[in-house]
Amino acid sequence: MKINYKKELEDAARKMILVHRPKTLIQLIVRMIVHKVKVRHAGILLFNQKLNSYILTVSRGRMGLKIPSGFIRIDPDNAMIRFFTNKHNYQYIDGGALVYSKIGKILKNRRSLSKHKDLKETLVALRNQMNLFEAVVCIPSYFQDKLLGILFLGKKISGRHFHRDELDFFIALAHDVAMAIRNAQLFEELQEQIERNKRMFLETTKALASTIDAKDHYTHGHTERVTQVSLAITKKLIITNRIDVDSAFLDDLNIAALLHDIGKIGVPENILNKKGELNDEERRKINEHPLIGAGIIEPIEDLKRAIDGVKYHHEHFDGTGYPEGLKGNRIPLIAAIIAVTDSYDAMTTNRPYRPALNKKEAVEEIRKFSGVQFHPLVVKALVELYEEGGL
Amino acid sequence: MKINYKKELEDAARKMILVHRPKTLIQLIVRMIVHKVKVRHAGILLFNQKLNSYILTVSRGRMGLKIPSGFIRIDPDNAMIRFFTNKHNYQYIDGGALVYSKIGKILKNRRSLSKHKDLKETLVALRNQMNLFEAVVCIPSYFQDKLLGILFLGKKISGRHFHRDELDFFIALAHDVAMAIRNAQLFEELQEQIERNKRMFLETTKALASTIDAKDHYTHGHTERVTQVSLAITKKLIITNRIDVDSAFLDDLNIAALLHDIGKIGVPENILNKKGELNDEERRKINEHPLIGAGIIEPIEDLKRAIDGVKYHHEHFDGTGYPEGLKGNRIPLIAAIIAVTDSYDAMTTNRPYRPALNKKEAVEEIRKFSGVQFHPLVVKALVELYEEGGL
Numbered sequence: 001m002k003i004n005y006k007k008e009l010e011d012a013a014r015k016m017i018l019v020h021r022p023k024t025l026i027q028l029i030v031r032m033i034v035h036k037v038k039v040r041h042a043g044i045l046l047f048n049q050k051l052n053s054y055i056l057t058v059s060r061g062r063m064g065l066k067i068p069s070g071f072i073r074i075d076p077d078n079a080m081i082r083f084f085t086n087k088h089n090y091q092y093i094d095g096g097a098l099v100y101s102k103i104g105k106i107l108k109n110r111r112s113l114s115k116h117k118d119l120k121e122t123l124v125a126l127r128n129q130m131n132l133f134e135a136v137v138c139i140p141s142y143f144q145d146k147l148l149g150i151l152f153l154g155k156k157i158s159g160r161h162f163h164r165d166e167l168d169f170f171i172a173l174a175h176d177v178a179m180a181i182r183n184a185q186l187f188e189e190l191q192e193q194i195e196r197n198k199r200m201f202l203e204t205t206k207a208l209a210s211t212i213d214a215k216d217h218y219t220h221g222h223t224e225r226v227t228q229v230s231l232a233i234t235k236k237l238i239i240t241n242r243i244d245v246d247s248a249f250l251d252d253l254n255i256a257a258l259l260h261d262i263g264k265i266g267v268p269e270n271i272l273n274k275k276g277e278l279n280d281e282e283r284r285k286i287n288e289h290p291l292i293g294a295g296i297i298e299p300i301e302d303l304k305r306a307i308d309g310v311k312y313h314h315e316h317f318d319g320t321g322y323p324e325g326l327k328g329n330r331i332p333l334i335a336a337i338i339a340v341t342d343s344y345d346a347m348t349t350n351r352p353y354r355p356a357l358n359k360k361e362a363v364e365e366i367r368k369f370s371g372v373q374f375h376p377l378v379v380k381a382l383v384e385l386y387e388e389g390g391l
Numbered sequence: 392m393k394i395n396y397k398k399e400l401e402d403a404a405r406k407m408i409l410v411h412r413p414k415t416l417i418q419l420i421v422r423m424i425v426h427k428v429k430v431r432h433a434g435i436l437l438f439n440q441k442l443n444s445y446i447l448t449v450s451r452g453r454m455g456l457k458i459p460s461g462f463i464r465i466d467p468d469n470a471m472i473r474f475f476t477n478k479h480n481y482q483y484i485d486g487g488a489l490v491y492s493k494i495g496k497i498l499k500n501r502r503s504l505s506k507h508k509d510l511k512e513t514l515v516a517l518r519n520q521m522n523l524f525e526a527v528v529c530i531p532s533y534f535q536d537k538l539l540g541i542l543f544l545g546k547k548i549s550g551r552h553f554h555r556d557e558l559d560f561f562i563a564l565a566h567d568v569a570m571a572i573r574n575a576q577l578f579e580e581l582q583e584q585i586e587r588n589k590r591m592f593l594e595t596t597k598a599l600a601s602t603i604d605a606k607d608h609y610t611h612g613h614t615e616r617v618t619q620v621s622l623a624i625t626k627k628l629i630i631t632n633r634i635d636v637d638s639a640f641l642d643d644l645n646i647a648a649l650l651h652d653i654g655k656i657g658v659p660e661n662i663l664n665k666k667g668e669l670n671d672e673e674r675r676k677i678n679e680h681p682l683i684g685a686g687i688i689e690p691i692e693d694l695k696r697a698i699d700g701v702k703y704h705h706e707h708f709d710g711t712g713y714p715e716g717l718k719g720n721r722i723p724l725i726a727a728i729i730a731v732t733d734s735y736d737a738m739t740t741n742r743p744y745r746p747a748l749n750k751k752e753a754v755e756e757i758r759k760f761s762g763v764q765f766h767p768l769v770v771k772a773l774v775e776l777y778e779e780g781g782l
Contacts, residue, residue, distance in 0.1 A: 183574050186578070187577070190582070190585065193585055196693055197588045199693065200592065200694065201591065201595070203690065204592070204596055204688065204694065205599070208603070208653070211653070211687050212599070214656075255595075265602050265603070265605075296598050296599070296602050297598050299598065300594045300595055300598060303591065
């Protein structure tokens with residue numbers, strides 16, 4: 001069966017664009033080559049920046065091939081790499097591919113050998129290497145004069161030589177692969193950067209929030225626990241399809257939970273740490289903390305939803321909460337979640353005016369106020385978490 | 392001169408991989424087509440997600456072409472778009488290209504027209520559109536069944552028809568372009584996300600740091616000013632090649648400057664705000680703030696260098712500072728910069744024990760202690776900034 005190379009190439013390119021993990025991409029390509037073009041095996045040597053070496057990905061193909069395990073990782077001073085990184089040797093790579101039989105011809109050409117001292121030695125080493133890999137064709141891929149990788153092909157299963165159009169196909173393919181891999185690497189780097197930034201953001205916010213928390217002697221670890229339980233409840237609500245939120249919701253919730261009590265920094269320490277009951281004026285002062293907290297992060301546009309979480313986490317489902325007396329579903333979900341976990345954590349820790357409840361008692365207390373103080377969906381998820389031992 | 396299409400394609404692909412801005416990429420491609428293949432003009436209609444329409448990029452080429460200005464943005468229900476998004480019509484696009492003369496042939500085929508009601512109407516509209524654009528070939532590009540764009544070509548300058556191998560070249564090129572554009576769009580999205588995250592991180596840190604600052608009544612706006620001047624000094628040191636730092640240095644400095652006094656949250660308010668002179672015990676308490684501050688963000692691995700900035704911003708160049716008495720270049724540069732700007736800002740604001748110096752006096756005072764308390768390079772940059780009116 002004759003292969004429609006153009007179609008294969010287009011298919012390959014189409015697949016490549018969808019794959020942004022270099023390793024997956026290479027496996028895909030190698031498998032495709034072995035499968036479609038019916039060679040015994042194929043492999044790709046790909047440069048790995050971190051390791052400063054070339055890593056081998058091989059398809060065993062139909063016939064199998066034993067690569068010595070030490071050759072999975074190849075140094076830049078390996079003969080194969082050295083041959084293809086030396087610009088003098090570009091002249092021997094016909095239209096982009098080096099065929100095994102060509103090596104013998106170069107070795108017979110005394111004039112070539114006399115011009116470059118190392119050429120003979122490199123060629124002999126290269127030939128040995130190709131023998132070891134049972135490779136009959138090598139196709140290098142470059143990116144900005146840097147050798148990105150080498151595609152090598154075993155013999156065809158039919159035993160025949162590779163035709164020029166087949167080689168051209170592989171050269172174009174190797175080029176597409178190099179382009180795709182370069183892109184995939186850049187993507188990985190960007191994704192890693194995003195992850196790193198996100199982690200740094202969350203950890204810094206956590207550190208600063210805990211510092212501010214530390215001013216309130218009775219709430220040690222409160223913020224962290226509220227954040228953990230809030231995330232667990234929300235994951236349950238998402239998994240069970242009881243809420244429909246966008247992908248940034250968990251990030252926003254994370255920040256809102258970390259910062260929900262940040263406004264307490266504006267409340268005098270003697271009120272926060274008072275052992276006796278609070279009078280009306282002191283109570284009023286404490287009740288300002290959601291508004292103060294929202295005010296601190298108000299200028300940050302990207303935190304719009306997190307600000308809602310901070311501002312409304314003391315609203316009650318029946319409209320009797322503060323600061324605005326919002327009712328039912330007018331209370332943003334992000335705040336309704338924190339309201340439940342904030343109360344649950346307060347109940348399960350010792351406070352100046354009463355000892356801690358145990359988990360069971362606290363969950364029972366919260367359930368009692370479902371639909372009154374708390375959002376029923378959120379309460380339900382808390383109860384389920386408790387029953388599964390997730391609290 | 393005959394064109395080496397394979398080479399052109401490879402060149403184009405090589406260029407594409409370097410360009411991650413879709414708009415630049417399209418201009419590059421269109422210019423290349425007109426230049427190399429010698430067509431009168433070429434254009435690309437590219438889907439824009441945000442606008443939900445196709446945007447036209449045209450090279451006027453050698454002959455010039457007047458596109459009515461209303462046609463720069465084309466709705467998805469435009470005849471050209473409608474034709475290429477309808478799967479029934481894929482059969483008319485020979486191997487990926489629709490040639491103008493083909494439209495007449497389809498219109499004459501009554502069987503085709505009778506099968507699909509809208510076909511005739513769409514084809515007539517399409518032909519009018521191609522006339523308007525003076526286009527003789529249209530090549531659509533798809534990504535996951537979505538029409539990404541249409542490449543269209545004007546007549547060849549020679550007046551001849553396009554050969555099959557020329558069309559194949561353009562089809563492969565259009566495919567590469569689609570792949571590259573899709574990648575470029577993804578890159579843009581990731582870059583935007585990185586920028587957004589970074590902004591959010593800095594703004595949140597700034598908001599929290601100012602909140603903690605607010606506890607110290609005499610330092611209103613101190614953190615923000617120290618951060619601004621530190622960044623300005625560092626930019627000057629980088630531009631004038633007096634320091635050699637990696638690209639993350641400014642980000643780390645930004646965070647370090649924002650957080651340099653965060654440890655003051657661990658110092659009792661009555662000491663921070665005391666109007667009289669401090670006794671030894673109170674002085675000792677205040678001098679703990681760099682260590683307390685570093686301790687707060689210590690667990691955050693990605694902030695390693697910023698932590699140094701917080702920890703050592705009260706070290707003196709001659710080794711008489713605290714907490715460790717580091718000397719000269721053993722003091723991390725990030726801390727040496729903050730040390731200068733911190734002192735400068737303290738001098739230029741009113742303090743309980745003395746009125747503010749003016750800028751000139753403060754810069755003079757800092758210069759006096761260059762090499763004693765302060766790093767000479769940093770002092771030099773501060774002086775230059777002052778002389779340029781940048782303070």
